[in-house]
Amino acid sequence: MAPLSKEELLQHETASDCFICGEPFPSPLDDSVIVQHMCKVRDHDHILGTYRGAAHMNCNLNYKIPNFVPVFLHNASNYDFHLFIQDCCSDVISQNEEKYISVSAQICFDTGRTSEEMDSGHSDADPKRLDLVEDKEVDDDQVNPNACLDSYRFMAGSLDALAKNLEPQQFVATRKVFPNSEHFDLITKKGVFPYEFIDSYEKLEETVELPPREQFYSSLTETAISEEDYAHAVNVWNAFKCYTLAEYSDIYLKTDVLLLADVFEAFRKVCQDTYQLNPCQFYTLPGLSWAAMMKYTKVKLELLTDIDMLHFIRRSIRSGVAGCIQRHATANNPYIPARELLNEDFAHLTYNPEEDMRYLLYVDANNLYGSAMSQYLPHLNFKWLSPEEISNFDIMQQCNDHNSGVGYILEVDIAYGQELQDAHDELPFCPENITPPIEGKRQVKLIPNLFNKKKYVLHYRNLYQAIQHCLKVDKIDRILTLGPFTKSHTILIRCLGCDGNKELYCVEPALNQSNWLQPYIDLNTKKRQAAKTHLKKTCISFLLMLFLENAWRPWKNYKRSRGAKSLIASPHFHSLSIFNENFVAIQSHQPRVYFNKPVYIGFSVLDISKTTMYSFHYDYIKKLYGNDNAKFLYTDTDSLIYSIKTEDVYADIKKNISKFDTSNYKPDNPYGIPLVNKAVLGCFKDEACGRPMLEFFWSSIQAIRLCVGRQ
Template sequence: MVAIMSPIREKLEGISLTRYFDNPKPMCFTSVEKVKFEKAKICHICKRGFTEKDNKVRDHSNFTGKYRGAAHSKCNLNYRDVRFVPVIFHNLSGYDSHLFIREVATGFPGRVWVLPQTKERYISFVKFMEDKRLSFRFIDSFKFMASSLNNLASYLKQQPTLRKVFGLDYDDAQIKLLTKKGVFPYEYISSLEKLQETALPPPEQFYSSLTDSDISNKDYEHAREVWGSFEISNLGEYSDLYLKTDVLLLVEVFENFRKTCHEAYELDPAHYYTLPGYSWDAMLLYTQVELELLTDVDMLLFVEKGIRGGVSQCCSRFAEANNRYMGEDYNPEKEDVYLMYYDVNNLYGWAMAQYLPYGGFNGDDAKDYLTLPEDSEYGYILEVDLGVSRITTRLAQGFATMSRARLPTGLKTAQTPDHAEGQT
């Protein structure tokens, strides 16, 4: 791993900080841009208008000197250039980070900051270079696009980076072969000597115990075509081409993802750790909502009492139907029973798309809440006393209609939601 990390370290250490940070470029301000600045009514950073009291300033990049737009003075001061280099791995948290995290932490000077998911899995980690103002931020592209690289690459219509890197040495037919993620006999390569073999291993050597699957005939033929078209002499050369192509396909996928997200929300996913974090900021930017924090402790405790989490219950795995559509199996002397199968998806996503509380919290105990429309501008969190008949409880015994946090017998801390007991 030292050999792998050394080029990365040397690349970062070789960046001229004096050029980029100590000597910012002056702004290039054209006559056309001057007219745009004078006519600007909205800050290009916060998207809010200028008032007579605002100090409108010209925002520009210290790296390029390019004019970016008119801005509030405060927005301009807070609009800082990033000082980290994002390093993208696909499935970093699940696999790749375990291979080199120790070398990143101890292989060369500089502290490491880790964002853990568990003791063994990391969402991200940052390597701060000693005596430098830049850092490496390792992020997982799988946290944004939860699919295999092969599937993600198949959605791409163009691969400009791949063609730019390989275009000088290979023709279009060869480059087209590389636009599909290749295959590699991972478990077959058990020693460095095998990398000197001069023929592609037979199909059975591409078996993966991780997925318990063999290589398909189509994928094996593709591997043979790559081997012949690029005049590969041994498995080592095949490995080099496979790895280079793999990295470039990830570049294509993530850069396309960045472009799409930035066009839609003007936010860069490379500055985030996960898609939920990105989505949260996109929501705040798109809606311009200002979230009010609860400052009343009684309100806070009131809301916390309503938190249920996942429902834990014991359900019957067998249900017996009895209705007139069953032919001879129908027993008219018994109660009619119909079975329905529901496969409901995206419950959380649906709930998050409804009206959500964001401010104006007040106590109220004098309304007829049953008359409120579902699309009311104002919503309510209710605490009620309910009377539930034994018949209703029996009918709903397989589905918790009113779950509650309950401490099971024998446990001291864990709380398990339970459905309401029959009450009258």
């Protein structure tokens, strides 16, 4: 490290906050072991040797230069990685036998020049030629470890669809390579290529004209390209004066690379501007989202060290409810278009004034998980209540304040009374992860049911809601509270800090839960509302949604063994995939799992989100229309579809406008509904955008037919 100048020395001495994490330095008078890790040190650039700033000791030790160069390929998990893994990979992070998260390879930047040529600066060799390192003897400074990553894990969607979301000024790399306006306009659209037509290298050179449209057929999708896409290919061939298919192939590949570069750079800029994080240092979007949350909130999350607490919560994590209650329904109301305006297939769906008025309503909760994450969530001070405390526990009194600093996770026996069967048969409370009672069905599903529950674990807000709707608690088995400690003393808690490290922290007795995540949710909501490009809106939405993946899925530590024989002989052996006679991939059960993520966050968010859906169903729809007039048709986590018997469902929406986001309605809509509550958390949006739905038909979980307006 170079000696500090007077200005740098003064800056270091007067610095009160760490320039890396932004947290203050502890008092120099405090000499505890924990505080020593947070003391002020000089951080410097390990390449240039220059002073960068004052930092915590921990931050300084973790502030490292990446030891790899990220190489991004789009949808490589499904395609390219299968080619790399046999020939050039030195390390693999796999998701399963078929999909890989990352493939690492050593790449030699071989200039192909002698020392004399390098000194003279003249050579006929290609200075940009890259060779994969297999068993070559090369200098260490010529080799770069590369992590090949899948950009699809950050930006889900086809490259063509992603490129369409870019503004013209965002095609920076493409514009540099193709400054000609005519060429640029052609290149900014994803090209097409006759993959199955090419069955040899010779065809690339021998084919001197663009193959006919029929040769672009894909047996994978069982479709041919459209006439518009083929016309685009013809224009590219002519504009770039291609003489062989090999030249067209070069243009096609160059287009792919440039489009991916521009799309990923646009995504990277969104992440750096919003969260000051570089996505190139992450493997997947959920990991990036988690880091963004921890960095912005600076929250200290307690890691559970009691195995009973851990399993108590993990076995009770339930995802969103999805299912169909009634497979088919039709509407009958004056808003249905006249017969002559309907497609022939829907001509029978015209309004019949002699029958009862009925509407189909398809609503979706605005950012359901974001709304739940804005509520009070646990983060510190978990403990079991004693049997005496449980016997004196009053659920309705102690669980009625949703904004209290004290929360509970309860294990209870619940009785579902016979008198509730009819009222709750469409959407029963307290869904369970069970195997369907159908012959041949073995996969566990989340199923709402009317059975009594034994040792059912749920968040206190869900239990309070269920009791309000007449479910009865027969017995309280256990209660995990996140409450404040009764004695006033300082405690040591193992926490996950904003730098991702697990450390012991001094924590004063404090309330167990707060809305610590709300600032992060508000930041994303405001950024999304202010976003001017579709790409930025989509990026922020996915970052917020995928944050939950890290909130309940534990990271696994892979214990490696060298040699196929030892891995196959291991009791943890699962299966193997043979690529060739010298290469085999072996899948093993994990001998050790580290639960180093706060699973209670995912549990709480998933349970609280259900209270929003159940409240809308029971406290609004059923309360307003009654059980007979409102038929529940379908749900999928954050969406609900109803068949409602009423005079005018849009008039009802207008009367209860505070519950709805009507920003997607036309300003001159025929119902006179104002456009309000845009993207407001917890509000419900009409997915038909104010157009009357004609028919609902469900055939499977992947196939739903909705007839809306004239479509």
